[in-house]
Amino acid sequence: MQCGLSPIVGFRFSLHPMTNDFISVIKGALQETDTSNVWMHTDDVSTVIRGKQVHVFNVAKALTLHAAKTGEHVALSGTFSAGCPGDTSGDAYLDKGDNVANTDTTKQYVSSQFALYPMNNPNYMDVIYREVERAKELGVFNESMHYASGIHGDIHDVFAFYEETFTHARSEEHKHLVMTVSMSINSPSHGGL
Numbered sequence: 001m002q003c004g005l006s007p008i009v010g011f012r013f014s015l016h017p018m019t020n021d022f023i024s025v026i027k028g029a030l031q032e033t034d035t036s037n038v039w040m041h042t043d044d045v046s047t048v049i050r051g052k053q054v055h056v057f058n059v060a061k062a063l064t065l066h067a068a069k070t071g072e073h074v075a076l077s078g079t080f081s082a083g084c085p086g087d088t089s090g091d092a093y094l095d096k097g098d099n100v101a102n103t104d105t106t107k108q109y110v111s112s113q114f115a116l117y118p119m120n121n122p123n124y125m126d127v128i129y130r131e132v133e134r135a136k137e138l139g140v141f142n143e144s145m146h147y148a149s150g151i152h153g154d155i156h157d158v159f160a161f162y163e164e165t166f167t168h169a170r171s172e173e174h175k176h177l178v179m180t181v182s183m184s185i186n187s188p189s190h191g192g193l
């Protein structure tokens with residue numbers, strides 16, 4: 001396969017529920033979410049989902065929302081990736097349509113930080129500044145910080161921003177993009193220490 005032609009998006013992430021009952025929070029989220037539109041594999045450290053971008057973001061949001069709805073303080077960290085080199089055409093699920101499987105619209109505040117790595121793009125700082133500007137326009141920007149930007153708000157707005165950013169931060173010329181996200185949910189720290 002020629003490098004760069006695959007539309008596969010992947011997300012490798014871990015959930016870290018701050019509760020003794022962490023196993024049921026993790027397994028509950030993985031089992032209660034409709035993951036039929038993505039390829040998924042869980043191991044002792046993390047879970048990976050792969051497929052069309054629309055489904056990867058829908059499943060990522062739904063999993064996070066399931067974990068959040070337990071009411072426990074949950075942290076999520078993960079890496080979205082698209083493009084070559086380093087990717088393969090395997091484990092893809094690209095034959096799915098575009099109708100998303102998870103449609104729960106329950107509101108949930110999340111506070112998060114993200115970092116964009118537009119690979120092999122000499123103008124990567126322009127890309128990053130443009131996407132931070134987009135966060136401000138969409139009303140989800142929280143704060144500037146070293147090595148990341150703070151994004152917060154309702155989970156649906158935050159994930160909509162991340163999906164939009166992931167679309168815009170790569171191009172036909174620069175297909176390979178990495179985006180790291182960490183989220184904190186139901187934290188007693190929200191709104192101050």
Ligand SMILES: Cc1ncc(C[n+]2csc(CCO)c2C)c(N)n1
Pocket residue numbers: 013014015016022023026027042043044045046047
């Ligand atoms: C999304 C996600 N996937 C896998 C793990 C790793 N992990 C830690 S505890 C546990 C359940 C008991 O085996 C699993 C699978 C994680 N933390 N978050």
